[in-house]
Amino acid sequence: MQTVAVLPAYNEADTIGPVIEGTREHVEEIVVVDDGSSDGTADLARERGATVIEHVFNTGVGGAVRTGYRYAIENDYDFVLQIDADGQHDPAEIPRLLEAAVDADMVIASRYRNGSLAEYSFVRRAGIRFFTDVVNVLGSVDVTDVTSGFRVYRVEALADILHRSDDHWAVEQTLEAARRDQRIVEVSVAMPTRETGESQFTLETFVRYPFRMMDVVLRVLLFR
Numbered sequence: 001m002q003t004v005a006v007l008p009a010y011n012e013a014d015t016i017g018p019v020i021e022g023t024r025e026h027v028e029e030i031v032v033v034d035d036g037s038s039d040g041t042a043d044l045a046r047e048r049g050a051t052v053i054e055h056v057f058n059t060g061v062g063g064a065v066r067t068g069y070r071y072a073i074e075n076d077y078d079f080v081l082q083i084d085a086d087g088q089h090d091p092a093e094i095p096r097l098l099e100a101a102v103d104a105d106m107v108i109a110s111r112y113r114n115g116s117l118a119e120y121s122f123v124r125r126a127g128i129r130f131f132t133d134v135v136n137v138l139g140s141v142d143v144t145d146v147t148s149g150f151r152v153y154r155v156e157a158l159a160d161i162l163h164r165s166d167d168h169w170a171v172e173q174t175l176e177a178a179r180r181d182q183r184i185v186e187v188s189v190a191m192p193t194r195e196t197g198e199s200q201f202t203l204e205t206f207v208r209y210p211f212r213m214m215d216v217v218l219r220v221l222l223f224r
Helices: 016-024 043-049 061-074 091-101 115-119 122-139 169-180 203-223
Strands: 003-009 029-035 051-055 079-082 106-111 153-154 184-188
Touching: 003 016, 003 061, 016 029, 016 043, 016 061, 016 091, 016 169, 029 043, 029 061, 051 061, 061 169, 079 091, 079 184, 091 106, 091 153, 106 169, 115 169, 122 169, 169 184
Parallel strands: 003 029, 003 079, 029 051, 106 184
Antiparallel strands: 079 153, 106 153
């Protein structure tokens, strides 16, 4: 089972080192997609032995992970692990996700299956719940944490659901996987709030959720 880890990273020089070290023992290769960082993230990742792909400018997490997914597909990996570079995802949980992936096409690490979500702001919890409910209704599935960025994909299945939009890529992928009857499994994983940087979930983004969701749904239901 050949597995590559994809780490999307934007100015994560303070945290990416330990994540790489904790991840390397569980996978064959680590690919850091440096999304236009200006703090030396790419150089530090290379020093730690990771393969680094650099974006000239910041595209957002959706664009960064798509670059990593394409690398996994083009290099004939069996599975691709996605883990954040900010330290929020514990590499010690990787074996549990990979074990679940043996009988699944997509494995999602869920914060809703434990108490760690209680640390999140109301706006962030409401946003996660909103997107999750929409995917469950439209995809006829029962997932709890559709926005989680700690995941494992079977590369063969991932090639069929590669997202086109950089906004809410996880929602688009999960909904498309559900519509294609791919096997989606969740594993309970605690994810404390990040200690550095800023969350993407704000009141402004929450207000825009319904409009962005319409775009995602139309992409999947009408144009795929």
